Amino acid sequence: MAAATELRGSAPQTTTGQAGQLPPAPQSVQSAVVQLVDPRETLLPMLEGLSRALGYRRAAVALYDPARAALRGTVGLNVPDALAESIEIPLDEAENPMVMALREGVPLRVDDTRLAHLREDAMSLLLEMEFTSFAVVPLPSESAQFGLASFQGRDVPSVGVVILSKNETITDADLERLMPFAAQAGSALVRASDVERLRDSSEQHAMQKEWLFWMVNSVSDPVILTDANNDIILQNVRAESLFKANPDDSPGKSRAIWMNNFLFTAALSTSVLGQNTAGRATTDLTLVDPIEGTELLFEMRILPATNYFNGARGTVAVLTNITDLRHATEQVTQNVHLLQSAEDEIRQERDRLNLVLRSVPNPIILLDMSNEPILMNHEALRLFQASPIDTNRSRRAQVCVTNEAKFTSFISQLRLDPAQGMSSELVLTDPDSREQLTMSVTSTEVRDDVGAVVATVSVMQDVSRLRELERRRMEQILFDSEKLAATGRLAASIAHEINNPLEAIKNALYLLTNKTHSDDPNAKFLQIATKETDRVSRILRQMLGFYRPPKMEPTDINRLIEESEGLIEKHLRQNRIKLENDLDARLPAVIASADQIKQVLLNLMMNAQQAMPSGGTISVSTRVSHGADPEFLMSDSVHIQIRDTGNGIAEEHLPHIFEPFFSTKDEKGTGLGLWVSQGIVQAHGGSIKLRSRQGRGTTFSVALPIGGPAEHGER
Numbered sequence: 045m046a047a048a049t050e051l052r053g054s055a056p057q058t059t060t061g062q063a064g065q066l067p068p069a070p071q072s073v074q075s076a077v078v079q080l081v082d083p084r085e086t087l088l089p090m091l092e093g094l095s096r097a098l099g100y101r102r103a104a105v106a107l108y109d110p111a112r113a114a115l116r117g118t119v120g121l122n123v124p125d126a127l128a129e130s131i132e133i134p135l136d137e138a139e140n141p142m143v144m145a146l147r148e149g150v151p152l153r154v155d156d157t158r159l160a161h162l163r164e165d166a167m168s169l170l171l172e173m174e175f176t177s178f179a180v181v182p183l184p185s186e187s188a189q190f191g192l193a194s195f196q197g198r199d200v201p202s203v204g205v206v207i208l209s210k211n212e213t214i215t216d217a218d219l220e221r222l223m224p225f226a227a228q229a230g231s232a233l234v235r236a237s238d239v240e241r242l243r244d245s246s247e248q249h250a251m252q253k254e255w256l257f258w259m260v261n262s263v264s265d266p267v268i269l270t271d272a273n274n275d276i277i278l279q280n281v282r283a284e285s286l287f288k289a290n291p292d293d294s295p296g297k298s299r300a301i302w303m304n305n306f307l308f309t310a311a312l313s314t315s316v317l318g319q320n321t322a323g324r325a326t327t328d329l330t331l332v333d334p335i336e337g338t339e340l341l342f343e344m345r346i347l348p349a350t351n352y353f354n355g356a357r358g359t360v361a362v363l364t365n366i367t368d369l370r371h372a373t374e375q376v377t378q379n380v381h382l383l384q385s386a387e388d389e390i391r392q393e394r395d396r397l398n399l400v401l402r403s404v405p406n407p408i409i410l411l412d413m414s415n416e417p418i419l420m421n422h423e424a425l426r427l428f429q430a431s432p433i434d435t436n437r438s439r440r441a442q443v444c445v446t447n448e449a450k451f452t453s454f455i456s457q458l459r460l461d462p463a464q465g466m467s468s469e470l471v472l473t474d475p476d477s478r479e480q481l482t483m484s485v486t487s488t489e490v491r492d493d494v495g496a497v498v499a500t501v502s503v504m505q506d507v508s509r510l511r512e513l514e515r516r517r518m519e520q521i522l523f524d525s526e527k528l529a530a531t532g533r534l535a536a537s538i539a540h541e542i543n544n545p546l547e548a549i550k551n552a553l554y555l556l557t558n559k560t561h562s563d564d565p566n567a568k569f570l571q572i573a574t575k576e577t578d579r580v581s582r583i584l585r586q587m588l589g590f591y592r593p594p595k596m597e598p599t600d601i602n603r604l605i606e607e608s609e610g611l612i613e614k615h616l617r618q619n620r621i622k623l624e625n626d627l628d629a630r631l632p633a634v635i636a637s638a639d640q641i642k643q644v645l646l647n648l649m650m651n652a653q654q655a656m657p658s659g660g661t662i663s664v665s666t667r668v669s670h671g672a673d674p675e676f677l678m679s680d681s682v683h684i685q686i687r688d689t690g691n692g693i694a695e696e697h698l699p700h701i702f703e704p705f706f707s708t709k710d711e712k713g714t715g716l717g718l719w720v721s722q723g724i725v726q727a728h729g730g731s732i733k734l735r736s737r738q739g740r741g742t743t744f745s746v747a748l749p750i751g752g753p754a755e756h757g758e759r
């Protein structure tokens with residue numbers, strides 16, 4: 045590759061190649077003003093030479109000025125400059141000897157007679173310069189470039205005339221002798237003019253080159269001119285930074301530049317294939333940044349160039365850096381891929397979600413903040429949206445509309461009253477079976493990134509069946525308790541009827557026993573009769589206590605406990621049993637029958653005592669519960685706990701201990717204590733439960749609603 049000529053101006057290299065930041069015009073541009081050669085510098089020595097050699101005293105030169113079509117005085121010898129320069133003879137003064145000499149190209153001798161033909165101002169000027177008799181010699185021109193093209197259709201062969209006078213008369217021989225000098229002066233003038241033109245044109249060239257330099261280097265893209273062999277002829281500064289090697293370059297930079305030249309030439313050679321009819325082509329070119337070592341991507345536009353001066357052909361290559369563009373494009377492509385895969389993922393996610401929503405049998409509804417449905421699963425659609433085949437007035441469509449209205453007002457209510465919680469029940473109608481559906485609805489607020497509520501998702505659970513079972517259970521309980529009450533009433537009325545004759549029997553037995561001596565053989569029969577009547581009496585007492593019409597009134601449970609304990613205190617002490625109380629002082633009064641609850645407390649305490657034949661501890665505690673117990677969710681309740689350290693209840697006895705007449709105490713127990721107690725507690729709307737571990741003890745828990753039984757007083 046031939047060494048490239050750089051297109052370089054006089055501006056410092058560091059400022060090149062940055063369009064819009066041009067430094068002030070360089071010095072060379074300012075000095076490029078055309079300086080005309082003063083013709084006097086050529087003519088004056090000639091006039092002086094003539095004066096010396098041929099004895100001429102005075103002389104003046106008038107040169108042809110094509111712009112004014114006149115001969116104009118330029119220089120004089122022994123003639124004042126002002127006079128010499130004031131000569132101006134238009135070329136159309138054909139009679140003027142100076143015009144004649146110029147146009148004919150022949151010398152003339154002029155004397156008084158000739159002068160007489162001249163215009164007055166011209167004649168007086170000549171006389172003033174003391175030219176009375178003189179010679180006019182043309183200064184021949186050899187060069188057509190001088191600009192003396194023609195005057196009135198004729199070539200003018202001279203560049204001007206010289207007029208000379210001396211003391212003696214001028215002869216033809218003098219004229220002959222002057223001719224060679226005149227010819228010499230003419231061509232000297234022409235040469236001077238040529239030199240001047242040349243200088244002028246090279247200044248112009250320098251100026252143009254300077255502007256060209258700025259023009260090409262203002263482009264931040266590399267611009268390269270190559271010849272027919274793809275060798276670089278010219279390149280701008282940016283191109284030099286990529287392609288021009290310097291002797292002091294590092295080995296790495298030299299290698300990069302060598303590589304760039306190689307790649308560029310290769311691309312140029314192959315670009316021929318892509319040329320269009322106008323010889324233009326565009327191709328991509330990858331180069332190396334010689335400083336950074338990084339990859340640079342260019343788009344190379346190739347345009348053909350012809351030097352019409354010598355007919356040589358070349359190529360102009362303009363490289364546009366598209367590294368960033370390419371990277372941006374790659375980034376965009378990558379982002380598009382990422383977006384596509386994200387979209388795929390979202391689609392898959394949505395499909396999965398749809399599958400889940402379809403498979404869930406519970407209705408699921410997503411509502412926006414204006415209660416417009418965003419999403420409904422299949423089951424929700426069935427309940428709330430009439431299908432297209434359902435006409436507006438069809439029963440099914442109406443059910444759907446009603447369901448939707450119910451649900452919307454339900455959700456609005458939930459939103460209005462957050463204290464209510466987001467879970468509640470709603471009764472809808474099945475559009476297909478027309479059945480009533482009790483739906484347990486759980487709504488959750490959907491929040492966006494900044495925590496604002498944007499939607500509500502509601503999941504419904506059909507609890508109709510559950511509620512139906514509950515209803516049946518309640519009915520059964522009611523039925524059972526009614527049965528129990530009826531049994532109780534029957535038992536109590538029998539007990540009442542038996543009680544009076546029994547009292548009479550007991551009195552009779554008492555009298556008989558008092559009258560019978562202990563040695564009497566009948567005394568033992570009397571003892572048996574007394575024991576058995578006592579037993580019958582105990583049974584009747586239990587029965588009557590249960591039945592006795594209860595007096596429901598606010599009752600202090602703690603006081604009842606203390607009273608009951610007072611009744612058996614002595615008995616407990618005798619049996620080495622300790623009593624421990626932990627009674628809640630803030631216990632509210634309970635609507636209850638004090639007599640009946642006391643009977644329950646005594647039954648439980650007596651059982652505890654009987655379970656501890658060798659002594660122990662009975663712990664009694666009370667507490668209040670505010671709706672926390674699953675059994676009394678809606679109401680507050682009072683809980684009584686009676687714990688003993690006795691022998692506990694055998695596992696196999698547990699299912700039977702509330703049954704009437706179940707006892708493990710032989711004839712000492714009637715087996716009615718717990719049965720009656722449970723009846724009383726249940727009649728109060730409460731419950732009785734126990735925990736027992738054999739050998740460790742038993743705990744009975746009685747819970748009573750503070751407000752008493754729901755329908756107290758109805759028994």
Ligand SMILES: Nc1ncnc2c1ncn2[C@@H]1O[C@H](COP(=O)(O)OP(=O)(O)OP(=O)(O)O)[C@@H](O)[C@H]1O
Pocket residue numbers: 647651652653655688690691692693697701706707708709712713714715716717718719742
């Ligand atoms: N605290 C207890 N510890 C151990 N067993 C108990 C306890 N309470 C009740 N039982 C068992 O439950 C049975 C039934 O008790 P329930 O009070 O109904 O009848 P009873 O105590 O046997 O007779 P009654 O109460 O008429 O004297 C008892 O016989 C006993 O086996």
Ligand SMILES: [Mg+2]
Pocket residue numbers: 647650651713717718
């Ligand atoms: Mg008992």
